[in-house]
Amino acid sequence: PASDDGKKKGESKDPDYSKKEKELIFSNWTLYIDVDDKDENKRPTLDRFQKESGIKVKYNEDVNDNVEFFGKIRPQLEAGQSTGRDIICFSDFMAGRLIRHGWAQRLDPKNMPNVVTNMEPRFRNAAHDPGRQYTVPWAGLATVVAYNKKATKGRKVTSVEQLLTDESLKGKAAMLTEMQDTVGMTLLDMGKDCTKFTEDEFDAAVARIQKAVDNKQLRRFTGNDYVEELDKGDIAACLAWAGDVVQMQFENPDIEFVIPQKGYLYATDDLLVPAKARHKANAEALMDFYYDPKNAAELAAWVNYICPVAGAKEELAKIDKELAADPLIIPDEKMIKAGRVFMELDDDAETTYEDKFSKVIGA
Amino acid sequence: MSAEQAAGVTLTGISKTFGDFTAVQPMDLSIPQGSFFALLGASGCGKTTTLRMIAGLEQPTAGRVMLGDRDVTSLPPHRRPVNTVFQSYALFPHLSVQDNVAFGLRRRGKKQVHKEVEDVLELVELGPLARRKPAQLSGGQQQRVALARAIVNRPEVLLLDEPLGALDLKLRRQMQLELKRIQTEVGITFVHVTHDQEEAMTMADTIAVMNHGRVEQLGAPAELYESPGSAFVANFLGQSNLIAAEISAAEGDELVLRAGDTKLTLPRDRMRATSAASGTKVLAGIRPEKIAIRSRSDEAAVPEGHNRLTGTIKDASFTGVSTQYVVASPWCPELAVFAQNVESAAGLTPGAEVVLHWNPAHTFGLDGDQDADAGTGEDAL
Amino acid sequence: MSAEQAAGVTLTGISKTFGDFTAVQPMDLSIPQGSFFALLGASGCGKTTTLRMIAGLEQPTAGRVMLGDRDVTSLPPHRRPVNTVFQSYALFPHLSVQDNVAFGLRRRGKKQVHKEVEDVLELVELGPLARRKPAQLSGGQQQRVALARAIVNRPEVLLLDEPLGALDLKLRRQMQLELKRIQTEVGITFVHVTHDQEEAMTMADTIAVMNHGRVEQLGAPAELYESPGSAFVANFLGQSNLIAAEISAAEGDELVLRAGDTKLTLPRDRMRATSAASGTKVLAGIRPEKIAIRSRSDEAAVPEGHNRLTGTIKDASFTGVSTQYVVASPWCPELAVFAQNVESAAGLTPGAEVVLHWNPAHTFGLDGDQDADAGTGEDAL
Amino acid sequence: MTALAPPPPAAPEADAPPPPPPGGRRKLTPYWLLLPAILWLLVFFAVPMFFQASTSVQSGSSGEGYELTWHWANYTDAMSEYAEHFGRSIMYAAAATLLCLVIGYPLAYMIAFRAGRWRNVLLVMVIAPFFTSFLIRTLAWKHILSDGGPLVGALDALHLLDVTATLGMTEDDRLLATPLAVICGLTYNFLPFMILPLYSSLERINPALHEAAQDLYAKPATVFRKVTFPLSLPGVVAGTLLTFIPASGDYINAKLLGSPGEQMIGNAIQRQFLNVRDYPTAAAMSFLLMAAILIIVTVYIRRAGTEELV
């Protein structure tokens, strides 16, 4: 409801200089945009956007970690200063936190016809941003179980349970340092609803993970770096993000993934315009550009994460049939149904849970 | 030091105190212009401190420093026309020999220094080594660079703080001659600090003997040597035999002393003790080389009127040029005697009974209250 | 060195080569047991290297080292009954004086060392300083600790590598006496390296003079001094006047030499040149202290049969004990003459015409092919 | 005595030149020289410590912000919750320091006494790895220690891994994600900090002392034990401190080479600060670590008897 939004603390109309300044500063995760096969410094879709719109994009791959990055820009946000960025790509829970603090600018649908028409319906509403007033999904993330066939000596790994208890995986299983993913998947495995859980349930899940840690079942908690170790076989099985798995499969036939019976965790990485950003309209232009199915398909073909744009499947098929059929990129019905979103947490709950989780991962 | 000579350096009531330790007692000192002046003294007696006050590297606690007629007491070192040759040379290791030598000239704004540097290096015979770094030179060569670096500035006074201390004996003797030659050639006032008495005597026109922060005696080398004013000077400048005695009578120009059961004669004008009254305790001094030594059997040949002592040779050591005897006589356990080796002296071996004798004119008399061992080096340990 | 004495150290055909530089030429050397043996030579002549081969700190390139009857050539240093007093003392800075001294004893497994350490510290007169660290000692005291640390082990041979080099003159003379006393007391073979010839002469029973890696001459100090075998020895051990001459005739026990227009006589048995035929070039040597100097006006007093030369005094320098003259004579530009200062010599000032004369028995003859300046120190610069 | 009677005590006379200005410009010189550095350290080292001290007794949440409430419980909480981390940090750092000493000593010794004209080249080799980023090198270790790698294979074949496994240093025939890997990583990272001070104190030893010891019947081993080592103690003390202190606060090695069971206090501080954003806890842990190190270092220096560290 629009009346509410005005009251969100700290929100005010920030002046937009898009008309005068045809430029845009974009902070994204590393390796999260298509690059030219021959020249890694060229980014085809982005280059095309710049050419078509006449907006010069300064593209930074400086997001490695939601919380860490948020910590770095937080002082400016709190002080009501510009973060020096017009678009930031945050995971949904972090985007939610910015919205709650009033540190994200409300987007104008009028500037984004493609978004309005092409966004997959299931993305149109989200717990952290009801009605998608502030954010636009860049990609969908599915947290699944992946394993290296060679390292498990052919054994299949099909569940989180197996990661936590299977003797044959002792010292070779890994989970993620992201609390949402690891605890969420464990909760699902325990038959709990990760979209709505109690603190006791959370504690039980953490205790379960702790036991695996104590048994030396779990080798490490990783960020994105599980990829390298899974590829090498130092990690035999782990929680993984779908997009990574797809990419790994190109290169390593031993990599397999499984969508656990009990469900998987599902999230989005969202683009948002932080408070005091100078070029909101330019940002909206870029978001709109990437919601053109053709552009979206091109992006998805490279990053291999779930594409939130309707109609991209057909475009993708033109590029690569196999990819278009991969449920990890364009999910099928079954896949969509098995996905769960982690519960929306307020700041205090998040601190409490993060703190508990920190102890499990050893830090 | 005669009054008609122009003074090169005059120190007036100068003293230096570090905390509550007085390194240099208030003293006056006047160094004639163009002379070779030596400051001699044991380690720690304040020689370096005195020199540093002249150079301006140390501010005197009291007193004034004059160069010629100019009071320079409050001038910083770089404004004084004085240069120093340091004991450890203090050559700049990062500069070549010629740059070391040119340093002072350049600081005074000279642009064309080549000629002067070349000349002075010629003077110290280092021309061919001008481009070397100090580390590539031998000790003697470094010493000469240090000297060249100082004299090239034609200072009014050149201060030398034990410049030869680090050299070995042979080299040292040679550098002494060299230094003397250069001083004669350039005519600058040299103030030379050393604790090698032979060095001081061969080189200097005037010697000041320092002890515990004060000048004990000052004079020409031969004067100091022949008539030392105190036990310290007598022992420190060369070796002396100091025999404890008592004045027993005065006969005309001579004093008669009694040491044990021996009678010694001493010219009255060579008596330095304040009182010459009978019964006064004195030290009767005689230099080892002044004493003739002969076998007891040969006693008859002792000239009439000579002071004589009898004793036993405790030790005889051959040093090449001379033989040094240590003779024990009843009231003087260790008398040193030097005999130049001309003809080999038969029978003068340890254990031999001998008679020592000397011309009384060579005897000198000192105040008997002093420590007869002052300045022998025993106290330095 | 008489053959009947037991050999303390015997070096047989020993030599040492560093890369392509030969530091010690093959040489034989036998050091009598219980003697005070001095190795004398200019800097770099191989003294230290020889000593280190005896200590086992350097492996000889060829030859053998025997201690008594035992071949120790291949024994490592810690297995040889030999100790060294190093030039820089090499005291262990982290250990107290007594622990330094006890070091060797403890390494040989002695538990009760207290008594021995105490005794040896008594010997070197350092008892009260036993608990100090080396840094808290003066140079002379450190030197004595180094000595005590070595002799407490009662080694068969004690090696001393310029142990007094770092001390100042006065202290050095005193330590020489001390060392000599201690050697006499403990009776150990001392092999003492020095380049101070006076030190070697006063202390040693036997001296070996080394030059460029070989022993030039070996003998008792007086023997070496009075009859040097080469120009190097003559100049290095004391000072010598070497006059280029030619044998003109042989008369009985004497050779008659001609130098310019002067006739000099030389005892045949003091002629070291291989040939004594007429016309042979020789260097006629005479020590400065053997020469008497008198005024030309006084010429009549020259004893009959003395060698005599006439000349002009170029320089006279007073050193206290003696006066050193430099006399120019037509065919010998710089003759040194030492005259002990007994009675002051009137008229012997620079410029004076003098006659020099000496007993021909003191003349020595050397091979005329040598550089007359060898060993004077001029070549060391 | 000569006639040089001492003049009356040195009271400056009217015409005497003025004594040098007491305390003038020269006395102030050191303060001017120090001013910039000290100011810098005060503002960016001492003041932050003060801020952290105040932060460590704040309470609140990352969402609502923290305020100073003298919440001392932060310390007790940190102490009780992270006791294991503290213990592990100290132990790993100590083990790494010991290893550094054992590995670094021969190298420092070799450079000081046996390297001849290679000395400077070797010294550069010791520092040069710094120029290849620490992270790259640690990642390279990950590579070298990899489960399927040749090193694990070789050690396994020699049954060395069984030995370390019984000691609890490794797990399941692997090196990565074990205490051993973390300790080796720490050792590797801080080795230059051990070698440099060791070298500089060894280099100062007069080689004649070695010869003197041999001459006094000491076997080579005894020479080392009785002379070389005691004389290098200042270097040992400086080296162990420069290794132990940073190692105890490191988190990179534990993060990259360790498993959850090997995380150190640095990891906890880093996560509390950068991820959980619980600044008070992070600050309290920092102070506890500082205190622990201060105590250990003080005791150690007392025992080692060396005041002169640098």
Next chain:
Amino acid sequence: MRVLTFVRRNLVVIAGTLALGYLLLPNLVVLLYSFNKPVSRYNNTWQEFSTEAWSDPCGAPGICDSVGLSLQIGLLSTLAATALGTLAAFALARHRFRGRAGVNSLIFLPMAMPEVVMAASLGTLFLNMRIEFGFTTILIAHIMFCLSFVVVAVKARLAGMDPKLEEAARDLYAGPLQAFVRVTLPLALPGIAAGAMLSFALSLDDVIITQFNSGPSTITFPMFVWGASLKGVPVQVNVIGSAMFFIAVLLVMAGQLLGNGRARRKS
């Protein structure tokens, strides 16, 4: 038997060489893999020899910017730390003054402090002061922790320097400033250079303090590697790491040779 004696004689050299090997092994691996041509994003198995990455070291997006930033920060912080540290070292080595002990420990303390502690406390300061994390904050932090190392290096050099040399300069008509510029400074230079080199190395290498105090868009080379390590390290990282290693070694060795050569020519 002979082998045994050889081993015994050269035990130290063998152990030292092994230690050196341990120290350089990772560099060797880094170098080796800089010539790899990985088929995937992950440069962790040997594929085939290629100099591709060497011919295009900036091939990975952002890498050269980060190297540039690192060099910039390294140079600036070295410059500042060396200047401040040298001044302080002079004060400590050449003057006795009140409060010397306190100053000494303030300077020593940063070395006696784990990096996280410093990093966190400095981070706290910046947060409290609402100072934007970025270039300035990194620079400030680097200068702070390099400072102590410079002071120690320069102080050691000055302590070994004969104070007589300065007196000699003053005696030779050099005023205080000239004595400093002409004599003291050139002689202290090796110490200053050592301090500078160490601080440059430490700055280039630093992860921990940088991580706590860098801004979102100031990615130093180590921070770039940190980010890349999560996603797959490009070969170019190995190239740049190896290149920096070799450049450092070569520069120092060239300086060495130059010095030797000059000395030899002079003699």
